[in-house]
Amino acid sequence: MLSNQLHNGLETAKLLWSRIPNSEDGEVDGGSLLRNSNRNTVESLDYEVIENYAYREEQAQRGKLYVGYYVAVKWFLALLTGIGTGLAAVFINISVENFAGWKFALTFSIIQRSYFAGFVIYVLINLILVFSSVYIVTHFAPAAAGSGIPEIKGYLNGLDIHGILLFRTLIGKIFGSIGSVGGGLALGKEGPLVHTGACIASLLGQGGSSKYHLSLRWLQVFKSDRDRRDLVTCGCAAGVAAAFRAPVGGVLFALEEVTSWWRSQLMWRVFFTSAIVAVVVRTAMGWCKSGKCGHFGSGGFIIWDTSDGQEDYSFEELLPMAVIGVIGGLLGALFNQLTFHITYWRRNYLHKKGNRVKIIEACLISVITSAISFGLPLLRKCNPCPESDHDSGIECPRPPGMYGNYVNFYCGKDKEYNDLATIFFNTQDDAIRNLFSAKTIHEFSAQSLLTFLVMFYTLAVVTFGTAVPAGQFVPGIMIGSTYGRLVGMFVVNFYKKLNVEEGTYALLGAASFLGGSMRMTVSLCVIMVEITNNLKLLPLIMLVLLISKAVGDAFNEGFL
């Protein structure tokens, strides 16, 4: 057990230092407030209870009342962690969707008169958002860069990297990811939410932040690293539960991916926290339904509901699904390899030059991303709206100010839409919803999907490692669902008799890419089921994951 844990710890440390930018030099180059603190400190934590005479004496001295109080505080803190993480997730979601929704609405209204002016506005808004994010990270909370999952993994396995669970990191993470995700970069808010959950848990566990005079004495009953670690585990699961609205997936993520210390008693508390998150997020979304939250809440509690997708699958479909798995393994392994090399170069060369370079880098990537996502759809010819999809209840083209399929962008006539703009010139959540959507068989052309795949893949590789909070789940889902839908289009053409939905293949593609790059298994499976609310696809998702993980493992190590 001990050797196993040590091995895990070392593995994580290796991972941390090799893969994650800014966790090392972030503190060196970071804000002046951090200069006086320990530099490059990695403390090791001791989670083992040492059962000596003093310990037992202390245990014996504690009254029954104190033990009851102690247990009550433990559960109360888990409750608070759940509520806090849920609220943080709702806040981030509302902010991102409002920024993005407002940005797209404004751009769409301006391009009625001038496409050039619209382009300039679009680029500028993105630039401002990304700049604010990278500024916050570089000058205020250097530990908030990246996804944060490897750092939390390290912490839970006994390595306390300085600064990762501070109040400033929490704030930097929340506002930074609003900027980076709202600014349209090729990254997600899911990883940062896990870090956010862990920060909230850690701050609660130490009774608040004493630096900012927010500490509460009566909460300070946790004396050991172990208690704090248990709460951080809860926070970590809460983060996943909040990010994907997947409580069971959160528990399994914490269990499978993050911690190598696990007890059955802890499981129940972790589960409790995740369920609280689900309640909080659900309540907030119900409250938002009445239109109090602006652009937020169109998606419902299930993020990408595919329960109206394919009902069943035939034996013949297993081959194309296996092909999706192989593609996922190959592209995932390639993604890991590319990001590894770029990150290595960044860390050893680019980011050594200081904060200004980091800011310029992020802004440059933002401008390139904006230019591509605006410019490429302009070059694409519009398609006439398909007649056959009319009875599915999906309007074509999309009415102004709405979300959904068939975006009218730079199209002449009324009954036309731009399929590349439908996925590229859109928020990521909506793009994925469009790719997963059923009953839209003729919506996308293979050319557009291929263009998007190549461009977005490149952008995701380049964006990974910039000094902003950045998760890899949503980009992975975007990439995977694109080639998944491509395969689905071939299947639709090839097996004409079968009742095939391209959206189901897109979902399998998403699972395969995440499996091929992150190499998660059970938790990923459950998360995919929970975000799509389609239990029937579980065996297919598993098949695809098994293949993509096996293929990926043949090349290199996992990403997370």
Added chain:
Amino acid sequence: MLSNQLHNGLETAKLLWSRIPNSEDGEVDGGSLLRNSNRNTVESLDYEVIENYAYREEQAQRGKLYVGYYVAVKWFLALLTGIGTGLAAVFINISVENFAGWKFALTFSIIQRSYFAGFVIYVLINLILVFSSVYIVTHFAPAAAGSGIPEIKGYLNGLDIHGILLFRTLIGKIFGSIGSVGGGLALGKEGPLVHTGACIASLLGQGGSSKYHLSLRWLQVFKSDRDRRDLVTCGCAAGVAAAFRAPVGGVLFALEEVTSWWRSQLMWRVFFTSAIVAVVVRTAMGWCKSGKCGHFGSGGFIIWDTSDGQEDYSFEELLPMAVIGVIGGLLGALFNQLTFHITYWRRNYLHKKGNRVKIIEACLISVITSAISFGLPLLRKCNPCPESDHDSGIECPRPPGMYGNYVNFYCGKDKEYNDLATIFFNTQDDAIRNLFSAKTIHEFSAQSLLTFLVMFYTLAVVTFGTAVPAGQFVPGIMIGSTYGRLVGMFVVNFYKKLNVEEGTYALLGAASFLGGSMRMTVSLCVIMVEITNNLKLLPLIMLVLLISKAVGDAFNEGFL
């Protein structure tokens, strides 16, 4: 870790010897074939890999090809375990539902002429089924009595009780549970299915049964207890997955309840096995839909689908739900206490008298159960069919030869039904489906539910510990959903404005009783969600489980 495991092992052993009838004297009194084997043997298994020179030398000598073969066989055996357990579950289900369906159809057709003749036939069929079950167990496979979960728990924690994983036990378990469940006793087939899965896994892991000349040499690559244990864990999860058609629940059950040895690598294999089970069961049910399996397959893949139940819940409902939790804790703890005492008495007094007493006991309980389930509905006055439920699409009274609500039993006019017969004179699966059903607000009277609760609770307590294969899940769900529905009826009357479904309360009641007696947490939660396909109720199920477990823990230890 080691001390923890030892503690777990000892705990399990204590549990085994104190709680489980027949695991001790089963072998002593068992069939003559067993007389020559070791009596009362509890061997301890060593799952720790001893990394000495010889071990490493052996590892080094193995070629890459052999390692590949070894891994392939591991996965292949997991696949076979999944297929085998799935097929066993389908076989048991088809048999039970056909026996029970045929029994009820025959009885219904006879009572058209004479209720007395119908009663005699009903009692006789049940008696024959139960007799065959108890005969198989006492004379052929003594280790097949009971649920088998505690024995498997013991095995996975390092205690090899002789006979629990033999081929004869597997056969005895399958046919015994067909008899006991088909014979209408107050017990379920879920526990035995877990044992069945474990047996299949163990037999595969040792390359077949050499005694019956069914062994395969090329499968015999597993040399250590550890490999066999891993496979048995897979089998155990497969059993739960097959019993509840809940693959994720199966994995969590194995993780939370059964084993204290767990590695992340194993998790993926366990999950794979569970998913295979889901595929097998699903395929078989699809095949049965065309009517090839007689009375089987009316329920669909989701056993008790409540997705058309309550959509949302109000704040006022939390109090009655908490009350359900408290009732569950109290009744569950009482159930544990009563069964403990009765089992103690049985083991030390009744079952010492030999097999004949065991057979007489089981037959007597069968006759009493039949008499009560037939006789009590006779005494109950029929109700007129409610007008208000007409638009829900549920026919009243139930047409002859169908399953569902509103059973016409000993009723005069056409438009009448017997609410007690609807739950009592029915298969357990159908009774639960009726109790969970939505849009049937006025179906049951409080008097009938109370009568059923008292009688069934008593029967379940008395039946537990007889020498037949017997699970406690389904009886627990029956008991719990009865008082849950009772509470639901009060809520419907009390909060008239709210959109309350009694079926949802029945579901919460079921969760609360299982929580109060078995004290499972996460896995039970997930199983309840998977068997009802209603993710929205997760927080409510959790709330109820938290309360019932806490209340139950105040009185005694858990059941499983």
